[in-house]
Amino acid sequence: MYASSMEKEENNTVCPLKYALNLVGGKWKLPIICILAREESVRYNSLKRKLVGITNMMLSQSLKELEENGIVHREQYNEIPPRVEYSLTKEGRSILEPLESLSEWGKIHMDKLRTQSPYCGECREVK
Amino acid sequence: MYASSMEKEENNTVCPLKYALNLVGGKWKLPIICILAREESVRYNSLKRKLVGITNMMLSQSLKELEENGIVHREQYNEIPPRVEYSLTKEGRSILEPLESLSEWGKIHMDKLRTQSPYCGECREVK
DNA sequence: CGGAATCCCGTCAGATACTG
């Protein structure tokens, strides 16, 4: 059994920045959040199809940790066949804005690096 | 030799958010950035003393990757004994704001979780 | 003083198989 991301912290005097980054850490949590951000409510297998290459274990584990941390809501319908819908909580939606500002920074920074190499920056041709 | 964080990406169509998170990923980069954020310019050994528990390898490797990615500036003075000063670049300083908004989110979110348990939320006494 | 080279281990994440 894997430990939840948060259980690794020994004391509760955690840097809030590290705390936030841990919530969305790991290979799949950001992709999951991105899908849920634009789809309102998604079934397990639908998520799995969109996340190309993910295994059942990584998907269910990531969703579980996101749920434990209040980012994702899990709604189970006792039907046959079983149906489970995942969605972002209000808390989960509120992290989108800080993440987008980081993404904006990344976009700008990537462009600035590209003007240094391998392009000459004047004519956009490769040096 | 360790690969730089960025070399792991196979294609250059990288999500700018992942890109930004990779720049500050790893165990020590955020602490380094935090120190440089409030100190303007810091010597290698001064950094090492503040980062309790870091090894020379992790410090020099982290600084090197931060420098390669344009976050940190390295100024070497050819004196005896040798002296090297590290500081945040302008680009490096510009990432502080997105990080702080994430940190703000983390602070609020941590508090909300705390009102759920182990405190009752009404009187702030332990259940 | 400011690193680099080498070795080593714990943890994360993937593969595979099985279940209510």
Place this chain on the structure above:
DNA sequence: CAGTATCTGACGGGATTCCG
């Protein structure tokens, strides 16, 4: 359909040693 259990490999990060 929506997961869980177990095994395994790869990689990030630490300890130690050495260098200009």
